[in-house]
Amino acid sequence: MNAGPWLPVPPDGYGGIENIVATLVPPLRELGVEVVLASVGDSTLEVDDLVTVFPEGQFRQLQRPYNQVNGVVPAHQHLVVREVRERSDIDLVHDHVEAAGLATLAALGPDDPPVLHTLHWDLHKHPELYGTFDGGGRVWVNGVSADQVSRAPEALRAHAVGHVHLATPLAEGAERRRPADKGDHVVIMGRITPGKGQDLGVRLAHQYGFDLILAGPVGPYHSPEALAEVPTSDNPDAVYFREKVAPYVDGSRVRWLGTVRAPARDDLVASARAVLAPLRWSEPGGTFVVEALSVGTPVVGLSLGCLPELIDHGRTGFLTDNEEELPDLIEAAAKLDCGECMREAATRFTPGVMAARYLELYRQVLARA
Numbered sequence: 477m478n479a480g481p482w483l484p485v486p487p488d489g490y491g492g493i494e495n496i497v498a499t500l501v502p503p504l505r506e507l508g509v510e511v512v513l514a515s516v517g518d519s520t521l522e523v524d525d526l527v528t529v530f531p532e533g534q535f536r537q538l539q540r541p542y543n544q545v546n547g548v549v550p551a552h553q554h555l556v557v558r559e560v561r562e563r564s565d566i567d568l569v570h571d572h573v574e575a576a577g578l579a580t581l582a583a584l585g586p587d588d589p590p591v592l593h594t595l596h597w598d599l600h601k602h603p604e605l606y607g608t609f610d611g612g613g614r615v616w617v618n619g620v621s622a623d624q625v626s627r628a629p630e631a632l633r634a635h636a637v638g639h640v641h642l643a644t645p646l647a648e649g650a651e652r653r654r655p656a657d658k659g660d661h662v663v664i665m666g667r668i669t670p671g672k673g674q675d676l677g678v679r680l681a682h683q684y685g686f687d688l689i690l691a692g693p694v695g696p697y698h699s700p701e702a703l704a705e706v707p708t709s710d711n712p713d714a715v716y717f718r719e720k721v722a723p724y725v726d727g728s729r730v731r732w733l734g735t736v737r738a739p740a741r742d743d744l745v746a747s748a749r750a751v752l753a754p755l756r757w758s759e760p761g762g763t764f765v766v767e768a769l770s771v772g773t774p775v776v777g778l779s780l781g782c783l784p785e786l787i788d789h790g791r792t793g794f795l796t797d798n799e800e801e802l803p804d805l806i807e808a809a810a811k812l813d814c815g816e817c818m819r820e821a822a823t824r825f826t827p828g829v830m831a832a833r834y835l836e837l838y839r840q841v842l843a844r845a
């Protein structure tokens with residue numbers, strides 16, 4: 477399992493991909509799969525073997541434009557490829573590394589194990605890599621939603637073996653838990669970045685009068701204090717936050733808490749009226765959605781990306797194409813049955829469901845290779 481050089485597995489707080497690796501590995505091992513993890517040295521996930529690529533996560537590098545991390549990612553990938561070549565006990569590489577991972581892993585030869593590469597991101601970010609992708613007969617891909625696969629460049633879709641929705645340990649036994657008491661607040665949980673649409677959320681909160689809490693990092697800054705220490709920043713998310721979001725963060729109607737770590741994160745979401753997803757991009761997998769449902773909180777959002785696959789409109793949340801309808805839908809969400817959200821999560825988004833599905837894909841890939 478190749479988790480990349482950016483954050484430990486599991487991550488401390490924010491970390492979508494690393495969270496998913498941490499969620500997938502335990503049930504895979506229960507199903508009898510031996511897992512060698514390629515990650516950073518501060519990863520604490522229990523695995524059969526840990527191959528470390530850096531002593532600690534390189535999160536700051538992730539925040540720089542892709543061309544600037546070029547020096548970092550391939551170095552890591554070459555290490556993984558060398559490790560795969562040197563040992564005879566690896567049947568398949570499950571790769572979670574953005575963009576550069578594909579190009580390098582495709583270089584594996586006919587005697588090397590095949591690769592299943594999970595697409596976690598917006599595929600249009602790297603047309604130079606994905607547009608001309610050639611798996612070399614060794615690399616197959618899966619999406620984290622059907623929507624993501626359907627919009628992938630043709631060259632990539634030709635190598636797709638399907639999609640697997642994201643999962644969370646919170647979904648396990650969710651149907652037996654009592655939903656938390658609800659407060660008045662609405663939450664947007666995630667990186668503060670244009671694609672997640674916090675600017676729309678904060679505008680609606682003021683205009684229509686609902687309490688909104690933003691949780692998540694702004695670029696590499698995990699707290700208001702950390703961001704305040706940096707008077708100007710060339711980080712695009714910091715610029716976005718300062719220009720489009722911060723003017724609405726007044727500490728009462730709209731608050732920004734910085735990164736909120738579990739379990740406080742889950743209490744915050746569980747006690748929210750709704751989680752809001754005012755997306756500006758086609759959300760590929762939406763961990764925050766399956767987490768919200770697992771703790772009994774409906775999700776209200778724009779009908780983009782994976783959201784229609786994850787949310788049962790009218791039962792576990794509401795979706796619309798019209799952003800001005802979102803405030804009414806937040807009101808309507810308060811009347812939904814939280815138990816339905818939790819039952820849905822317990823049926824569809826548990827680690828066990830995800831691991832069983834990946835095992836199927838591993839078998840498919842091994843058969844094709």
Ligand code: UDP
Pocket residue numbers: 489490491492493495665666667691692693734735736737738741761762763764765767
């Ligand atoms: N997250 C968190 N604390 C925060 C903001 C986000 O723990 O303050 C977690 C969130 O709960 C989710 C992950 O970071 O597990 C983000 O993954 P997601 O797929 O929602 O978004 P991505 O950033 O990968 O696009």
